[in-house]
Amino acid sequence: MQHLSDRIGSPDLVICLDSGCGNYDQLWCTTSLRGVVGGTLRIDVLDEGVHSGDAGGVVPSSFRVLRQLLDRIEDATDGNVLLPALHVDIPAERSQQAEQAADVLGNMVFDKFPFANQIQPNDGDLSKLVLNRTWGAPASRSLAPGAFLLSTVRVMC
Secondary structure, three states: OOOOHHHHOOOOOOOOOOOOOOOOOOOOOOOOEEEEEEEEOOOOOOOOOOOHHHHEOOEOOHHHHHHHHHHOOEOOOOOOEOOHHHOOOOOHHHHHHHHHHHHHHOOHHHHOOOOOOOOOOOOOOHHHHHHHHHHOOOEEOOOOOOEEEEEEEEOOO
């Protein structure tokens, strides 16, 4: 901002679309902001490497242990985060606004994402997708070995 202050001047209003906008036909307002809980998870079942053909069926699978731990956080069937502390009550006004936004956007709610093959959105209800994106508490894991992110919602305004 300082570097371009000669060109920018002193604006009366600055709009930052970091949380996204539905389209460029309306003005969009962010009413929620997710926080992030990050961590690195390491699962050791042996002190040194051994041949899987020898250890398989004897030593617990680190993948199975990981799956059990993640299943405590997220329901694997629908992606719902199971920890109540990571959820907030959605105000009725926000639910109504999500319905209005879904009516305006239609399939643009999900068409912007490059789904692979036959993958579909998590839900067919567009207003629910809007709420999931803005007020939900999705869990996501990064591609880094052992690292994961867990997003939760915190109210911004």
